[in-house]
Amino acid sequence: MANVFIAYILWLVGGGVGLHHFYLGRDRQAFIWWATFGGCFGAGWFRDLWRIPEYIFAANKDEGYIKDFLHKRTCYKSPPFCPVRFCGELVLGWSFGILARLCVPEENAYEGIGWLICVIVPPCAVALGVHVVANVKPQKATYVWPLLGAMCGIPWIVNDTANIHYSAVLSAVFVNWQGKEWNPEVGNNRGFCRRFFSLTFCCLLYSSIWGVAIYQTASITTKEGEEIPLREAIPNFFKSPAWAEMKQSFKELYEFYQVHGFEKLWEELVEKLDPTGEANAYKVLKVTDNASEKEIKASYKKLAKQWHPDKHTDPQKKAEAQEKFMEIQQAYEILSKISHKRMRMNKKDREEEKIMIE
Structure with a gap:
């Protein structure tokens, strides 16, 4: 039996990702909330504040709720038009369509097979998004009518492949016109594991498609202001010296773990991550990690003089010099603070040692 207190707690802590809807057996609505950041950026989440009691009655198959539901089915042949659901169909349908469109790179979207994909696939995705919202209980809908509506928007997409919104509007109109009917099932009769894995699969699939869209x-x-496509930058990164250094670091850490165990590995990992910025500071000042304070100071003065902004008249070079000069100053300050901290600690240790001897 669903509990109203638990439902509101889940609404409060995980409502943005539809956790309360999953608890109440409303898996489609949970996915919609997750995919649209709380039901259209929190609007649906806020509306649930006063809708949860009705969802509780449906989840518990309350006699009063069932009686009222049967009365509605008697009075109305099909579910009445709901502006909120219509807006949800528009939002999810449009977002699915845009997502499908983004999976095709811009340079391939206006010719050949790429153009054909941009014309055919987004309307199908729009229809799927509309279909998901149209099937949230207490109503259901077939995929045919939203698909027919979305296909009617193809003339606008042929003219401009970014014109997905026409398909979204027509798809939502068609499903509300002829495609919806009452869903006689009250509550959710499927097992928890099946529901959980189905919802997880849908979320992972949706996330994967977003990953493809971003990559493309x-x-x-x-x-220099040059734009490099991510699909070119990523393969280049795996060929870069930075990736080679990273692989070598991981290899060394694994070998270190095999010899010294996890505890020492953690210490080594923290050192590699350089949380204090000490290793990077040595690199910026072009000195070794065992350099004396005198050597660090000399290198700092030399580099600060070399990169002082006042030595440049060209605005671009002056800005670059300013950035480098600030980096050098910051590196010197980091090493100075670390040095003074270590000196204080050493002094404290010596004093404690002296007290113990006395």
Whole structure:
């Protein structure tokens, strides 16, 4: 039996990802909330504040709820039009369509097979999104009508493959016009494990498609202002010296673990991560990690003089010099603080040693 107190607790702590809906057996709605950040960026989550009692009655198959539901089915041949559900169909349908469109790189979207995919696949994705919302209880719908509506938006997509919104509107209109009917099932009769794995699979699939979309369409801007597609940047990264160094570091850590065990490995890992910034500071000042304070100071003065912004008149070079100069100053400050801290600790240890001897 679903409990109203637990439902509200789950709404409060995990409502943004639909946790309370999963608890109440409303798996489709849980997925919608997860995929749209709390039901259209929190709007649905807030609305659930006063909708949860009705969901509790449905989950518990309350006699009064069932009686009222049967009365509605008698009065209305099909579920009445609901503006909130219609907006949900638009949002999820549009987001599914945009996601499908983003999986095709921009340079391939206007010719050949890429163009054909951009014309055919997004309407199917739109229809799927509308279909998911249209099947949230107490109603259900077939996939045919939202698909027919989405396909009616193809003329606009042919003209511009980014015109997904026409398909979303028409798909939602069609499913509300002819595609919906009452769902006689009250509550959720499926087992917990089946529900959990089904929902997890859908979430992972949706996340994977977003990963493909980001990989295909995202880009990285270099300091020269050149945009490099992410799908080119990632393979290049795996060929870069940085990746080679990272692999070598992991190899060394694994070998270290085999010899010294996990405790020593953790200490080594912390040292490799350089949380204090000490290793990077040595690198910036171009000195070794066993350099004396005198050597560090001399290197700092030399580099600060070399990179002082006042030596440059060109605005771009002056900005670069300013950035480098600040980095050098920060590195010197880090090493100075670490040095003074170690000196204080050594002094304290010597004093404690002296007290113990006395």
